[in-house]
Amino acid sequence: MADAPIREGYAEANGLGFHYLAAGEAGRRLVLFLHGFPEFSGAWRAQLEDFGRDHLAVAPDLRGYNLSAKPQDVAAYHARHLLEDVRALAARFTDRPFVLVAHDWGGAVAWGLAAAHPELVGRLVILNSPHAVPFARALAADPAQQRASAYMNLLRHPEAERALAADGYAKLAAMTLDAWGAPPPDRAAYLAAWAQPGALTGMLNWYRASPLHPPAPGDPGAAALTLDPARFVVRVPTLVIWGMRDTALLPTLLDGLEEWVPDLAIARIAEATHWVAHEQPGRVNALIREFIAP
Helix, strand or coil: CCCCCCEEEEEEECCEEEEEEEECCCCCCEEEEECCCCCCHHHHHHHHHHHCCCCEEEEECCCCCCCCCCCCCHHHHCHHHHHHHHHHHHHHHCCCCEEEEEEHHHHHHHHHHHHHCCCCEEEEEEECCCCHHHHHHHHHHCHHHHHHCHHHHHHCCCCHHHHHHHHHHHHHHHHCHHHHCCCHHHHHHHHHHHCCCCHHHHHHHHHHHCCCCCCECCECHHHHCCCCHHHHCCCCCEEEEEECCCCCCCHHHHCCHHHCCCCEEEEEECCCCCCHHHHCHHHHHHHHHHHHCC
């Protein structure tokens, strides 16, 4: 079966305009893909082409990214707004439970939505994105994870935009495109997405708005949080795909995860990094297909 063609679209949701890529026919089961930092909807092209053959596959640019709306106020990136974005976007495409696939910051939103609205999410697939409770505990008390996450405080800094934009976005490219060997067409698309007016600030505001970060001088970070674990239990069948060579989100974040995700499967990919969907798209697609099969 040939790959499904990808189309562009725009949708209004939660009072904002969202750009998205989609493949597949309306009326089919929705598979909604949420990207992370500093990606955009195009990160999921290999998945859209595959799942669009027999599903409605949709990947939006999340709030602050690429061609979607970019509020400049940090408060606009608090978790409740991000969750409502995704809930409202999904409702534009289906009134039935859908499959939610998410990576990195997109995964943070997906974990929260599945916990708050299990009736909406039929299956949850997470790629290298930690559940909030173990992540908060690690940021507060695990020196190894604190060191691995030190970059988060750099991205919260007021000068982060200037540093990331310097030399043609060299730092962002080194973190991402160079790591997974992105071909020239992908590189051009990412550079264009990062250069959209207001995009760098929008992307970085996800970090600035979140209390989940390691301690910094005068700021205890995640150690100041008091989370009620019962509010974060995910009662949705969940597959976690984890590139075990992730140097920012350590594999120890998987330890004991079943305490908050009772219906859990974990696929550990030893040779993959944080960018597992870019490095091994075929394997990732096969794992997702097996998990969401009726």
